[in-house]
Amino acid sequence: MEHPETNTHDSHLTAVALQRIHARRLREVYRSAGWPCQDVVEIELLAAGLLERLVSPSGHERVRVTDAGIKYLACAAQNNRKVFSAHEALVDQVARTMARDGRLVWKGLSLRVFLPPVGTTPGKWKMCKPDVFSIRNSSVATYLEPVVHEIKVSRADLLGDLKRADKRNAYLDLGGQCWYVLGCDAKGRPIAKSEEVPPECGVMVCENNALTLVRVAPRRPAKELPFAVWIALAKAMPSHTTSDFVEGGDQALLGDENQRP
Template structure:
C-alpha cells in the first residue's frame, strides 16, 4: 500500500510551487536551446523553463538527457520575436522622422552611421601628463547631423539617440563608454524620448533631452515625415578640435551615406552662415 506523506506528516506537506515569471534570461536560454542540440545546463533557468512547460526532457537509447522546446515554448519564441519587430519598427520610424525634422530645419542629417571611437579611461593615480588608458568603442548613433555652412567652425555636429522603450533607455544609460564615444564625435548629444519613455531626470546632465510628441503608435503612417520635437533640456555644446571641424574618418563615413531628405522636397533648405554658433534647439 502506498503511503501518503502529506497525510502522515501534515507539517511536511508540499504545496505546488508558483509558476515562474518568464524573463529576458529565460527567453535567451529558450532561443539557445531552440538553435542547439538541446544539451541541458542543469541550472535554475532550465528548471524554471521546464516548470513553465516551455521545455521538456527527452532521453535517448543511451540514457542521455536532452531538452526540447515544447509547442508552448515555440509560441513564446514567436511572441517575443513579434514584440521585438514591433519595437524595432517604431524605433526605426522615429529615427527617420527625427532626421526629416532636422533636415526641414536646415541641418544635414544621416542615419546608420557606424564608427569606432577611442574612449579613454583616466586613472585617479596617474600624473597629469600621463597618457590615459583607453579602448576602441563602436559608435552607431541613430541620427548624426551638421549645420549647412561653409565655415568648418560652425558645423556643430550633433548626435540624436532615439528611445521608444523605457527598458532600452535604462540599458543604454548604463553604457558610459558608448555615451562617451558619442560625445567625442559630436559637439552635443541629445536623447529623443517617445512619450512615456522617460523624463529629464533620467538623463545625465551632459546630454540634452527632447520629447517626441505623438511619435509612438502612428509611426506606420508618418515614417519619414517631420515630427513635433520639444526640447526639455538643451545639451551642453563643445567645439570640435579638428581644423576641418570633423575628424577625417567621420567625413569619409558621411561620404558613404545618403543624407536624409524631406518627403515632399528632395532639396534641403539652405541657411545663411552665422557669425557665431547658436544654441542647439532641435
C-alpha cells in the same frame, strides 16, 4: 526513443518573470540539438513550462522547446517587430526634423571614435552607431556643430543603454551635443523621466507624434570632426537634406544673390 519527464507544477510557486534573455535562450535551444546548459535561465524556463527535459535510453539528457515555448517565441518575435517598427518610425521623424532645421542628416552610421584615457585607464577605440547623426550645412569645419540623437522606444532598452558609459562617452566625444529621444509606452506615458538620463545628455519625448523638448543638452566646445568620421560621411549618403523640405534646395540657405553686399 526519448521520453519527456513528468513535470509537476506547484500552484504556490511564484510565476517566473520572463525577460529578453529567456527568449534568446529559447531560440538557441530551438536551433540546436538541445544540450542542457544547467544554469539559472534554463531552470526558469523549465519552471515556466517553456522547456522540457528529455532522457534517452542511454541516460543522456536533453532539453526541448515545448508547445508553450513555441507560442512564447512567436509572441516575442511579433513584439520585436512592433518595437523595431516604432523605433524606425521615430528615427525617421527625428531625422526629418533635423533636416527641416537645415542640417545634413545620416541614419545608422558606423563610426570609429577614440576615447581618451581616464585616470589609469588607457585610451581605446570604440565603434558606435548613432541612430541619427547630423551636422550643420556649413563649409566651415568649426561651424558644423555635430549632434547625436539616440532613439529609445523601450524602457528595457533604455536602461540597458544607460549602463554602457563607453557608448555614451563615444557619442559625447563625437558630437557637440547628445540627445536621448524617448517614446511612450502602451498607455501613452514616456518610457522614462528626464532625471533618469545622465545630465550631460539632452532629453526629448515624442508624444502624440510630436517631439517635445524636456531638457536641453549641454553644448560642448566645438572641435573639428576626426578624419575617420569624414571618410565615413563621404562613403555614406545623407538620409535627408535641406533640399527635401526647402524650396530651392540647399542653395536656398545662401540667400538671394541680389541681396548680397
